[in-house]
Ligand SMILES: NC(=O)C1=CN([C@@H]2O[C@H](COP(=O)(O)OP(=O)(O)OC[C@H]3O[C@@H](n4cnc5c(N)ncnc54)[C@H](OP(=O)(O)O)[C@@H]3O)[C@@H](O)[C@H]2O)C=CC1
Ligand SMILES: N[C@@H](CC=O)C(=O)O
């Protein structure tokens with residue numbers, strides 16, 4: 157025997173009832189012996205409750221609602237039962253509705269609704285749905301019988317939530333089923349007392365009916381047909397990556413449902429559980445999906461945890477005081493009084509110091525709880541043994557559930573670490589000794605971020621999402637987007653990293669979309685959906701979204717944007733940038749950003765500040781971490797100037813060579829920054845700082861290579877004009893060097909706390925002499941690299957190598973967060 161149960165949405169419309177009948181027919185074709193339980197059509201039970209309420213107040217409009225209920229059932233008859241059989245069924249249903257109307261008239265007369273009458277009113281939902289479906293099934297030639305559960309499920313007289321008399325019920329069920337071979341279609345949710353008064357079975361009612369029948373008939377399986385593909389690893393409305401759980405134990409299902417997973421109500425499965433009958437949760441609207449099997453033992457799984465659930469709004473009550481330490485009975489008194497007032501406690505946590513106990517409750521009852529406890533502990537509070545009862549609101553609780561957590565170490569570590577890296581503060585923690593649930597209380601505004609980052613980390617085979625916000629879609633920004641686009645498949649399959657650009661902006665337009673901006677059409681998206689740029693608004697939105705694993709990428713050379721870095725880092729958002737402005741201002745600002753990132757456990761990365769994608773900053777940081785000490789740095793740090801002095805020849809215009817450097821993507825957005833030496837000054841300053849020296853910008857001496865008039869040029873076109881005018885000056889510089897067999901190199905050096913930069917002619921014996929193209933070279937002399945320096949050399953400017961360095965920083969954050 158198999159027991160099937162169809163919930164409210166499954167029997168909620170003509171189309172869905174057709175689906176249900178199809179499922180029943182499939183079972184019959186397979187030769188399965190089945191019994192089917194039905195809920196009321198979706199929404200009807202609530203309407204019946206409302207009708208009952210209206211009747212007690214004397215409102216007569218309830219008749220209108222009764223008509224609507226009747227119409228909904230009549231429409232099913234019209235659609236699914238052959239015309240010539242309809243009138244008989246209409247009459248039958250009308251009879252049931254008449255009974256309801258008589259009852260309501262009575263209620264309306266005495267203006268009183270007892271729980272007993274309430275149960276009787278709500279019983280009509282299941283009676284109506286099951287009646288019409290029985291007729292539909294019979295009209296298809298299937299021998300079927302309507303079975304009113306009130307005849308076989310016997311309960312006590314606790315109306316609203318009656319207790320089942322299993323001995324009597326089992327006997328009645330077995331007798332009933334022994335008498336007939338017709339398919340039994342049973343009303344869910346209802347039963348009756350021994351005096352035949354109608355009762356209801358409380359929360360999870362129809363599932364409970366299926367479970368009672370399954371247990372009494374020793375069914376091989378109970379199928380709960382719903383409108384979702386079984387239970388999910390998390391609520392898919394909050395965690396888009398949530399997926400189906402194929403098997404789950406009763407205990408896990410119980411824990412998850414306590415924390416808000418509402419697909420089934422596991423306590424109602426207790427009779428099935430006691431007899432070790434598996435329960436399948438299936439989708440009426442996707443019947444071939446395997447759903448979820450709930451059973452005593454789940455098969456071995458891929459993941460250590462089974463699901464994550466949450467209660468979105470809770471309040472935490474904190475009872476603390478020195479008078480609690482070592483005093484027996486405080487918690488007994490506390491929880492005794494809560495129980496006496498029927499206050500349900502969601503979670504409890506007590507530190508072993510016994511100094512405080514905190515517990516979570518429904519926030520709607522918080523004021524009441526405070527009043528109760530203030531009264532109960534009035535003496536202790538008056539004597540100062542217990543502090544005032546404190547209530548904290550706007551909190552959520554997240555439960556991480558799984559049998560796989562039992563005796564497996566590192567789970568809590570992982571949980572706290574991922575929340576920590578995402579800046580989610582943990583207010584309280586509880587783990588039961590069953591070890592299948594770790595619950596954390598957090599601020600409500602972090603709920604979505606916490607759920608998503610936990611889901612991401614525990615369900616490892618799915619790619620972890622890295623959420624990127626890009627400012628600047630110029631040369632470097634657009635090249636970066638192209639590289640991300642080209643590499644996304646590799647990152648997803650080989651690094652389990654899903655890189656998702658969720659915001660982008662330039663000086664004109666900005667667009668934000670938490671679902672991600674498609675990278676093969678980002679320009680169009682920016683044009684069509686973009687709104688006028690406002691950097692403060694962009695940054696505020698990023699903080700508002702509060703997405704896990706967020707990275708802000710600044711691909712501008714803007715000076716003002718850096719003012720946002722600190723608050724972003726403070727909000728646990730990592731920052732990656734090729735922009736040198738933040739790191740080359742006052743030392744205190746540089747230091748503050750480093751500290752903020754460190755304190756927040758997020759990353760501030762800027763490898764491309766020096767030598768573009770060449771691993772220069774990482775190398776310096778590596779040496780520093782390992783305890784080396786820097787003695788001297790000598791370097792060529794400008795790709796632009798390298799290129800210029802490797803290309804400029806007598807007879808070629810110097811200005812044209814600079815133009816060519818710009819076209820090749822080597823220069824700063826404003827090439828005056830390269831030619832004036834400012835760009836190199838920033839780089840040597842950053843290198844010195846990374847090497848542990850607290851230099852200020854004014855500590856860098858610049859021997860400029862430009863004539864005064866070029867330096868003073870007010871615009872970029874005027875600058876190029878000045879370069880044209882000074883062509884002789886540059887030719888002379890070159891000629892002078894060449895006569896000595898030397899080459900011109902713009903060299904930066906740092907030694908004895910002093911940084912200098914300037915044009916230096918270098919002879920053939922000098923290591924910088926051979927440099928070609930736009931290459932950079934850096935030579936580090938340190939305590940450990942003293943006899944021969946550590947040298948890094950290669951292309952130090954250009955869109956591809958720079959974007960690639962930015963990209964590498966971004967991906968390293970992905971690995972760190974994982
Ligand atoms: N080229 C190279 O080899 C290297 C460059 N870098 C650094 O990379 C950075 C970017 O350079 P590059 O791509 O050439 O510069 P571009 O001028 O090509 O692009 C800058 C982008 O930033 C946008 N932008 C500027 N200010 C703002 C603002 N306030 N708000 C929003 N958007 C803004 C611009 O918008 P719009 O499009 O509307 O003008 C543009 O899209 C610079 O800091 C540079 O120093 C670092 C290492 C090497
Ligand atoms: N304009 C710079 C680019 C890298 O920072 C250069 O020429 O080196």
Ligand code: NA
Pocket residue numbers: 763764765766767768769770771772773961
């Ligand atoms: Na670099």
